[in-house]
Amino acid sequence: MDHSATHIHRDDTASKIGMWLFIFTEMLLFVGLFLVYSVYRFKNAEAFHLAAEELSVPIGTLNTIILLISSMTAAMSITAIQKGNKKLTLILIGSTLILAFVFLVNKYFEWGGKIEHGLYPGSPYLQELGHGDTLFFGLYFFMTGLHAFHIIVGMIVLGFVYHRVSTERVHSTDYVFLENGALYRHLVDLIWIFLFPLFYLIT
């Protein structure tokens, strides 16, 4: 049959379900870490309280807002592609990438500041401070680090999306690749929404 030869099978719902299932595994990974954090906090309340005050709330807030804006531009890019506006789609994906990069730059300076003050896993200063502080900064570096790693992966994924949009392999009638990329980007946002109050705000 001529028709079946030209027909390319596509199932957008299935591919989105696949993306969501992957996102669920990521959520469970971070829930596990949140549990570890909560239990250690419960057991070392005083040390966690003092250690959390070391983190800069203004930088954390700024990074939260940067992340939220880049999440919005990612969401908006779907509207843009549905309307067939390729140029705007590319601008919006580009802004998401740039803002994600700005987030990482901020994170770099934040981590740099901590490390300069001798606060890094296994540092002699932390060992002096004791068990609770070691746990807090261990978890801080591991969880924000894993989150930053997800941002980098998200940037790579959206980089591919950008390329596919510009070569018109992703367009107004076939954009599930963009949708899945954006879903991943929002997952990073969801994780940060809980990381931020747990590490920076609850002191």
Add this chain to the structure above:
Amino acid sequence: MEQEKHHIVPYKTYVIILLTLVVLTIISVAVTSIELGALTVTIALLLASVKSVLVLTYFMHLKFDQKIFAIMVIGIFAIIIIVILITFLDYYYR
């Protein structure tokens, strides 16, 4: 073949959601800077939950996609809440 209908979300909706999220962030920063003891944790986590619901519903399109996605997400959050609850009960009553 059935034609899937796609709801096109207006740009304005996203801007409103972003502004709400930013306002909620600022509120949670302001509230947690006041010493409220155990209440601080509750308020901060409550605001974070509201924010995550907004991200899931609007940014992640749960409101506009097929119901199956929302059902799956509700299911996984039920599991997450049960796991957290059991762990906390265990540690609290040790």
